[in-house]
Amino acid sequence: MSYIDIKKLKKVYKMGEIEIKAVDGVNFSIDKGELVVILGPSGAGKTTILNILGGMDTATSGQVIVDGKHVEKLSRKELINYRRYDIGFVFQFYNLVQNLTALENVELASQICTNPLNAEDVMKEVGLEERKNNFPAQLSGGEQQRVAIARAIAKNPKLLLCDEPTGALDSKTGKSILELLQKTARTMGMTVIIITHNSVIADIADKVIQVKNGTIAEIKINKKPTDAKEISW
Amino acid sequence: MQRKLVGNMKLLIKEALRKIKLTFGRFLSVFFIVALGVGFFAGIRNTSDDMLFTVSSYFADKNLMDFRLVSTLGFTDADVEILKQMPSINDVEGSHYIDCLESSKAVRILGITNKINQLTLVDGRNPKNNKEVLADATVYEVGDELTLNTPELKETKVKVVGTVKSPMYIQFNNKGTTLIGNGKISGFLYTLESNFSTNVYTLIYLTGKDTASLRAYTQEYQASIEKLETKMTDALDQLKMRRYNEIKTEARQKIEDAKQKIEEEKEKYRIELETVKNNLDQTNKKLQKTDKEINEKEYALNQEFKQANQELLLAKKTLAQKTAEYQKNVEKYNQYKAYLECVEYIYAYDHFPDLSKMTDEEIVFYLLNLSEEDIHQFLEYMQQGDFSIELPEIDYNDKEAVKTYLETVFNSEIMQEIRKNIDFTNKEDLLKQFQKLVKDMEIKLDNAKEEIAKASNLLQEKEQFLNKKKKESQSALVKYKKEIETGYKQLEDGYREYEINYEKFEIQFKDAYTKINQQIKQVDEIEKPNIYVFTRKDNAGYEEYKSDTTRVNNISKVFPIFFLLVAALVCLNTMSRMVEEDRGQMGIYKSLGLKNRQILFTYILYATVATIFGSIIGLLLGCTILPNVIYNIYSFMYVLPNLKLENNFFTMIFTTILMFVVTLSITMYTALSVLKNTPASLLRPKAPAKGKKVLIEKISFIWKRLNFSFKVTTRNIFRYKKRIFMTIVGIAGCTALTLAGFGLKDSITGIIKKQFNTITKYKATIVLDHSYQELDKDMKEVLENNGITNPTLIYQELYNYKIKDKNNDVYLVVPSNINEMKQYITLQHRKDKEKVDFSDDGVIITEKMALNLNAGIGDFITIYDTNKKEYQVKVKEITENYAYNYIYLTNTYYEKIFDQKVNYNMVISGIDENKNIDQISESLLNTNKVLNVSFIEDILEKFNDMINNLNKIVLVILICSCLLAFVVLYNLTTINITERIREIATLKVLGFHDKEVSLYVYRETMILTILGALVGLFLGIFLHQFVITSAEMEFIMFQRNINSISYVYAFLVTILFSLIISVFTHYKLKKINMIEALKSVE
Known part of the structure; x- marks a missing residue:
C-alpha cells in the first residue's frame, strides 16, 4: 500500500445531456516523500486530479487513498479538515491575502493547524526573513510564491500540492522555487506533487505521471532526479 | 457599417439580457431597492393628495354645500329667491333642522334636500311619507322605530326605512354639538321637508358657481369662498331687512287682530253684564214693590186684626165683664141661696123660732145664744147639705167669734142687698120672698148664663175665626215674606256675582290690554336678524380630516427622501461594483474594437431596465398600497367612500427620472472611468487593493497585544475605504430612520401624558x-x-x-x-x-x-x-x-x-x-x-384617536425602514463577498471551516455595523428633531426627547437584521466553489 493510491478515478461533468469526462479512469500511486510531477497539456485533466487529491473537488467514482484515508468517502466537513491538516496548496497565482504581511499570510495558515511549523522559521527556510513584514503588493512574483510555499509548508501537511507554481514566473525565479520545493521534499520528507505542462521540470521529479485526455499516458520513474539548480528552460 | 452596428447592437442586447440573467440576484436587489425607494417615496407623497382628492371628489359628487346660512328670524321662500338672483350662486335650498331628544340621546333631524347635500343610501330605501325617516348608518339600522321628543315635527313616532351616509358628517364619532341633552349630537336623521311643523326655513344651503370646479381644502377654494362671502354681504343685508320688515309687519298685524278681537269680546261681555245688571235691578224693583205691597197688606191686615182684636177684646171685655157680673151675680145668688138655705133650714128647723117675728138683734142674740148642740147640728146640716155657703173656720164654741162672724154676715153687702129686696118686716113672706128673689135671680142667672154662653160661643167662634184668619194670613204673610227674603237673598247673590264678574271682566281686559301693550313693545324691540354664515369648516369632522391629511403630508415630506437617498446609494454601489467587475469583459470588447458607447450600452440597458422596471413596479405597488394602507387606518375614524387614487403623475415621473438619472450617471461615470484604461490593462486582472499598515499598528503597544483574528479584521476593515463609508452610511441611515420612527412614536405618545x-x-x-x-x-x-x-x-x-x-x-x-x-x-x-x-x-x-x-x-x-x-x-x-x-x-x-x-x-x-x-x-x-x-x-379620547392613527403610520414607516435596512445590509454584504471571492476561496482551500470563513468576513461587517448603528443613533436624533418639527401641526408640540429604550430598540433592530443577513451570508459563502473562484485568468 503506497502512501497515496489513486484507483480508477473518474470525474465526469454533466451539463444537461452533455457529459465531459475530465478524468476518465486514472490509476497511480505515490510514495511518501516522493517528488512527483504530473505532466500534460492544457485541459488534460491534471488540475482536476490535483484538486480531487487536495480535497477541493470530489470524484465521480474511484478511490483516492491518502495515508490509508479514503478521501473519496470523506464528508464535506471531513474534507475541510483534510485540507486543513493534511494538505498544503500552492497556486500559480499565489493567492495571498493582500491585506496581510508575508508573515501574517503564513500565520494565517499556521494558526489553524494542530501541529504547525513556526511561521518565522518557515519564512527563514524560504529565505524571506527580511521581507516578512512586507505586504504581497510590495513583493516580487517570486517572493510572493515563496510566501505561498511558506504558507503551505507551515501547515506541516502530509501533501504539498502545487498547481503550475512557476507558471507566472520567469525561468530564473521559477528555478529557485523548484529548488525550494525539492529541498522541502528531501529535507522535510514531505510528499510534493507538482503539476506542469513544462516537461523540463519533470526531470527534477522522482516520478513523472503523464496525463492525456483524462487518462494516464505514462508513469515514469526517475531513478536519478535532476537537481532543480541544473535545469533550465 | 450599418449591419455591423446592428449586429453589434443585437449582441449587446443579448449580452445585457444575459447579464441580467446571470447576476439575477444583483439585478433583483437593484430592482427591489429602486422599487422600494421610488414606491415609498411616491406612494407616501401621493397619499395625502389621494386622501384629499377622494374626499373632495366625494364632496363634489354629493354637491356638498359651500355655505349654510342660519338666521335668528328664520328664512322664507322670498329669501331663497333673493339669493337665487345672485349670479355667483349656483344652487339655493331652504331647509329645516331641529335638535331633539330620542330616548334621552340628542339627535339632529334634518330635512331631505333636493340638489344640495345628497345622501348615499347604505341600506333600505327612501322615505315615502312623514312617518318614515332616513338615519345615520353608523348609529341606526333599517327597521328601528324612534320616538322624537319635539313639537316641531308633524310625525314624532317614526320608522327608519333607510340608513345613509351624509357628506355633512364625515367623522365617525363627531356629529357636532347642541344645546340639549349632554351637548353632543349622537346621530342624525333625515326626514321629508313636509314633516316639519313650520314653513319657515331654519336654514339655507348654498353652492357657488365658481367653487364647483375647485377642490375642497385647497387655497383656491378658500379664496373663492371668501370672495363669495364678501359678495353675499349685500344680499344678506337685503335678506335681513326684508325679513325684519316682514316679521314686524306680520307681528303688528297679529296684534291689531288680537286687539280687535279683544274689543269685540269686551263689548260682548259688557253687554252681557249690563243685561244681567238690568235684570237684577228689575228684579230688585219688583221685589221692593212686592215687599212694599206685602208690608202694606200686612199693615192693613194688622190694622184689621188690630181692630178685630180690639173689638174682640172689647167683646171679650164686655163678656168678661158680663161674666164677672154673672159670676158676681152667681156668687150673690149662691150667697143668697146659701142664706136661703139657711133660712129654709131655719124655717124647717123646728127648734128655731119664727124668725119672722124677731128683730135682727133678736135673731142675732138668738143665734148667739144657740146651744152648742144646735150649732153643731146646724153646722152638720150645713156640712152635709149641699149648701153653697162655706162655713168659716171659726171656733164655733167661741161665742164671740161666732158673734163676730154673724155680725159680719149680717152686715155684709149681700145681707144689706137682701134686706133691700126683701122686706124683712114681713116675715111671713120672708121665705117666699126670699125664694122668689132667689128664683128670680136664678132665672136671671140662667138667662144671663145662656146669654153669656151664647155670647161666649159666638165670641169663641169669632175668635176662632179670627185666629184662623189671622193664622192664615200670618202664614201667608210669612210665606210671602219668606219668598221675598229668598228673593232678596238671591238678588243679593246675584248682585254679588255680578260684582265679581264685573271685577273679573275688568281685570281680564286690563290684562289683555297690558299684554297687547307688551307685545307692541316687544315688536318694537325686535331687532334686525343676525344671519350667520357657516362654511364647510364648521361641519363636524371637516377640519379634523384636513389636519390628519396634513400630518401625513408633513411626514411624507421627510421620511421618503431618506428612503430614496439610501436606495440611490445602494443602487450606485451595486452598479459601480458591477462595472468594476466587468473590467475584463470591457477589456475584451475594447480590444475587439468596440467603441466606448457600444460597451456602455450594456450597462445603460441594465441600469435602465432595473430602474425603469423597478420604478414602475414600485410606483404601481407603492402608489396603490401605501395610500390604501394609510387611508384604511383613517377610514376607521371617518365615514367616507373608498379611496380614489389621483395618480399624481408628476411626482411619479419625477421620482422615476430622478432615480434613473442618478443611477445611470453613476453607472456611466464608473464605466467611463474604467474604459479610460487601455484594453490591455483592463484585460489584466485588477490589482487587488493594496495592503497597508493601519493607524493602530503604529501604536505597537496595543498592536502587539491584539490577537491574530483581530489584526486581520482591523486591517480588513480599513482595506476598502469605499466599503467603510458605504456600510457606515447605509447602516447609519437605516438606524437613524428606525430611531426616528421609534422616537416619533415616543414624542407623540408622550405628549398626552404630559399635557x-x-x-x-x-x-x-x-x-x-x-x-x-x-x-x-x-x-x-x-x-x-x-x-x-x-x-x-x-x-x-x-x-x-x-x-x-x-x-x-x-x-x-x-x-x-x-x-x-x-x-x-x-x-x-x-x-x-x-x-x-x-x-x-x-x-x-x-x-x-x-x-x-x-x-x-x-x-x-x-x-x-x-x-x-x-x-x-x-x-x-x-x-x-x-x-x-x-x-x-x-x-x-x-x-x-x-x-x-x-x-x-x-x-x-x-x-x-x-x-x-x-x-x-x-x-x-x-x-x-x-x-x-x-x-x-x-378631548383626551380625540387625541388618543389621533395618536393611535399616527402610531399606525409610524409602524408602517418602521416596517419600511427595517426592510430598507435589510436590503442595504444584504446588498453591502453581497458586494463585499464578490469583491473578495478569491480571498475567501483561498481560505477555504487552506481548510477554513465554513463557520470560520463566515466569521472572517463577518467580523468586519459586524464592527462596521455597530459603528454604523452608533452613528445612526446620533444622526437619528437630528432626523427625529427634523421630522418632529415638520410633522407637527401648528397647534401641537410633540415631545422633543426620545425615550432611552428607543435607542436600544433601534440599535437592536439593526443588529438583528445584521444577524439575519449573516446567516444568509453564511450560506452564500458556503456555496462558493473554490475552484471556480480561483480559476486564474488564463
Whole structure:
C-alpha cells in the first residue's frame, strides 16, 4: 500500500445531456516523500486530479487513498479538515491575502493547524526573513510564491500540492522555487506533487505521471532526479 | 457599417439580457431597492393628495354645500329667491333642522334636500311619507322605530326605512354639538321637508358657481369662498331687512287682530253684564214693590186684626165683664141661696123660732145664744147639705167669734142687698120672698148664663175665626215674606256675582290690554336678524380630516427622501461594483474594437431596465398600497367612500427620472472611468487593493497585544475605504430612520401624558350663559349640585395669529383668580421646569406659538380678534404646553390692551368622579345657566384617536425602514463577498471551516455595523428633531426627547437584521466553489 493510491478515478461533468469526462479512469500511486510531477497539456485533466487529491473537488467514482484515508468517502466537513491538516496548496497565482504581511499570510495558515511549523522559521527556510513584514503588493512574483510555499509548508501537511507554481514566473525565479520545493521534499520528507505542462521540470521529479485526455499516458520513474539548480528552460 | 452596428447592437442586447440573467440576484436587489425607494417615496407623497382628492371628489359628487346660512328670524321662500338672483350662486335650498331628544340621546333631524347635500343610501330605501325617516348608518339600522321628543315635527313616532351616509358628517364619532341633552349630537336623521311643523326655513344651503370646479381644502377654494362671502354681504343685508320688515309687519298685524278681537269680546261681555245688571235691578224693583205691597197688606191686615182684636177684646171685655157680673151675680145668688138655705133650714128647723117675728138683734142674740148642740147640728146640716155657703173656720164654741162672724154676715153687702129686696118686716113672706128673689135671680142667672154662653160661643167662634184668619194670613204673610227674603237673598247673590264678574271682566281686559301693550313693545324691540354664515369648516369632522391629511403630508415630506437617498446609494454601489467587475469583459470588447458607447450600452440597458422596471413596479405597488394602507387606518375614524387614487403623475415621473438619472450617471461615470484604461490593462486582472499598515499598528503597544483574528479584521476593515463609508452610511441611515420612527412614536405618545397629567389639570370647561364678575353663591350652588367641584372663573376667547398670512387659533385666557387657576393649569418652563409667573405688563404664551412666531421673551407679537382687529402684546414668559396654543394674562394687562373690563365667561373645574359625564352635562344644560360643557375626557379620547392613527403610520414607516435596512445590509454584504471571492476561496482551500470563513468576513461587517448603528443613533436624533418639527401641526408640540429604550430598540433592530443577513451570508459563502473562484485568468 503506497502512501497515496489513486484507483480508477473518474470525474465526469454533466451539463444537461452533455457529459465531459475530465478524468476518465486514472490509476497511480505515490510514495511518501516522493517528488512527483504530473505532466500534460492544457485541459488534460491534471488540475482536476490535483484538486480531487487536495480535497477541493470530489470524484465521480474511484478511490483516492491518502495515508490509508479514503478521501473519496470523506464528508464535506471531513474534507475541510483534510485540507486543513493534511494538505498544503500552492497556486500559480499565489493567492495571498493582500491585506496581510508575508508573515501574517503564513500565520494565517499556521494558526489553524494542530501541529504547525513556526511561521518565522518557515519564512527563514524560504529565505524571506527580511521581507516578512512586507505586504504581497510590495513583493516580487517570486517572493510572493515563496510566501505561498511558506504558507503551505507551515501547515506541516502530509501533501504539498502545487498547481503550475512557476507558471507566472520567469525561468530564473521559477528555478529557485523548484529548488525550494525539492529541498522541502528531501529535507522535510514531505510528499510534493507538482503539476506542469513544462516537461523540463519533470526531470527534477522522482516520478513523472503523464496525463492525456483524462487518462494516464505514462508513469515514469526517475531513478536519478535532476537537481532543480541544473535545469533550465 | 450599418449591419455591423446592428449586429453589434443585437449582441449587446443579448449580452445585457444575459447579464441580467446571470447576476439575477444583483439585478433583483437593484430592482427591489429602486422599487422600494421610488414606491415609498411616491406612494407616501401621493397619499395625502389621494386622501384629499377622494374626499373632495366625494364632496363634489354629493354637491356638498359651500355655505349654510342660519338666521335668528328664520328664512322664507322670498329669501331663497333673493339669493337665487345672485349670479355667483349656483344652487339655493331652504331647509329645516331641529335638535331633539330620542330616548334621552340628542339627535339632529334634518330635512331631505333636493340638489344640495345628497345622501348615499347604505341600506333600505327612501322615505315615502312623514312617518318614515332616513338615519345615520353608523348609529341606526333599517327597521328601528324612534320616538322624537319635539313639537316641531308633524310625525314624532317614526320608522327608519333607510340608513345613509351624509357628506355633512364625515367623522365617525363627531356629529357636532347642541344645546340639549349632554351637548353632543349622537346621530342624525333625515326626514321629508313636509314633516316639519313650520314653513319657515331654519336654514339655507348654498353652492357657488365658481367653487364647483375647485377642490375642497385647497387655497383656491378658500379664496373663492371668501370672495363669495364678501359678495353675499349685500344680499344678506337685503335678506335681513326684508325679513325684519316682514316679521314686524306680520307681528303688528297679529296684534291689531288680537286687539280687535279683544274689543269685540269686551263689548260682548259688557253687554252681557249690563243685561244681567238690568235684570237684577228689575228684579230688585219688583221685589221692593212686592215687599212694599206685602208690608202694606200686612199693615192693613194688622190694622184689621188690630181692630178685630180690639173689638174682640172689647167683646171679650164686655163678656168678661158680663161674666164677672154673672159670676158676681152667681156668687150673690149662691150667697143668697146659701142664706136661703139657711133660712129654709131655719124655717124647717123646728127648734128655731119664727124668725119672722124677731128683730135682727133678736135673731142675732138668738143665734148667739144657740146651744152648742144646735150649732153643731146646724153646722152638720150645713156640712152635709149641699149648701153653697162655706162655713168659716171659726171656733164655733167661741161665742164671740161666732158673734163676730154673724155680725159680719149680717152686715155684709149681700145681707144689706137682701134686706133691700126683701122686706124683712114681713116675715111671713120672708121665705117666699126670699125664694122668689132667689128664683128670680136664678132665672136671671140662667138667662144671663145662656146669654153669656151664647155670647161666649159666638165670641169663641169669632175668635176662632179670627185666629184662623189671622193664622192664615200670618202664614201667608210669612210665606210671602219668606219668598221675598229668598228673593232678596238671591238678588243679593246675584248682585254679588255680578260684582265679581264685573271685577273679573275688568281685570281680564286690563290684562289683555297690558299684554297687547307688551307685545307692541316687544315688536318694537325686535331687532334686525343676525344671519350667520357657516362654511364647510364648521361641519363636524371637516377640519379634523384636513389636519390628519396634513400630518401625513408633513411626514411624507421627510421620511421618503431618506428612503430614496439610501436606495440611490445602494443602487450606485451595486452598479459601480458591477462595472468594476466587468473590467475584463470591457477589456475584451475594447480590444475587439468596440467603441466606448457600444460597451456602455450594456450597462445603460441594465441600469435602465432595473430602474425603469423597478420604478414602475414600485410606483404601481407603492402608489396603490401605501395610500390604501394609510387611508384604511383613517377610514376607521371617518365615514367616507373608498379611496380614489389621483395618480399624481408628476411626482411619479419625477421620482422615476430622478432615480434613473442618478443611477445611470453613476453607472456611466464608473464605466467611463474604467474604459479610460487601455484594453490591455483592463484585460489584466485588477490589482487587488493594496495592503497597508493601519493607524493602530503604529501604536505597537496595543498592536502587539491584539490577537491574530483581530489584526486581520482591523486591517480588513480599513482595506476598502469605499466599503467603510458605504456600510457606515447605509447602516447609519437605516438606524437613524428606525430611531426616528421609534422616537416619533415616543414624542407623540408622550405628549398626552404630559399635557393632561401635568399641565392641564382641569376636568371640565363650562361656558356660562352670561358673563360674571365673580361667581356668586347661587351659581356656585348650581354648579355644585350638578357635579362640578372647585370651579374657578376665567375669561377665554378665541383669537388668531398669523403664520405666513395663514390664520391660526390661539386662546386668550384671563383668570379671575390666579391662585385658583394655578391648581388647574401648570405654567412652567419646559426645559428647567421653573414655574412661570403672571405679570401686569406682558403675557405668557405657549411654547409652540413662540416657536411658530419665532418670538422670545421681550418681543411683541400681534394677535387678531374675530373682527380682524389687531392687538400688540408683549411676551413676558413662555410656558410648556403640547396641545393647542394659549395666551395667559392678568386682568390688568387685559384692560390695558383691550381697553375694557374683563367679562369672565367660563369656568374650569373638577368633576364629581362618582357621576357619569353625560349625566353632568345633561343636568348642567338643563339649568339653562350654562351654554356648553366640555370634558377633558372627551378631548383626551380625540387625541388618543389621533395618536393611535399616527402610531399606525409610524409602524408602517418602521416596517419600511427595517426592510430598507435589510436590503442595504444584504446588498453591502453581497458586494463585499464578490469583491473578495478569491480571498475567501483561498481560505477555504487552506481548510477554513465554513463557520470560520463566515466569521472572517463577518467580523468586519459586524464592527462596521455597530459603528454604523452608533452613528445612526446620533444622526437619528437630528432626523427625529427634523421630522418632529415638520410633522407637527401648528397647534401641537410633540415631545422633543426620545425615550432611552428607543435607542436600544433601534440599535437592536439593526443588529438583528445584521444577524439575519449573516446567516444568509453564511450560506452564500458556503456555496462558493473554490475552484471556480480561483480559476486564474488564463
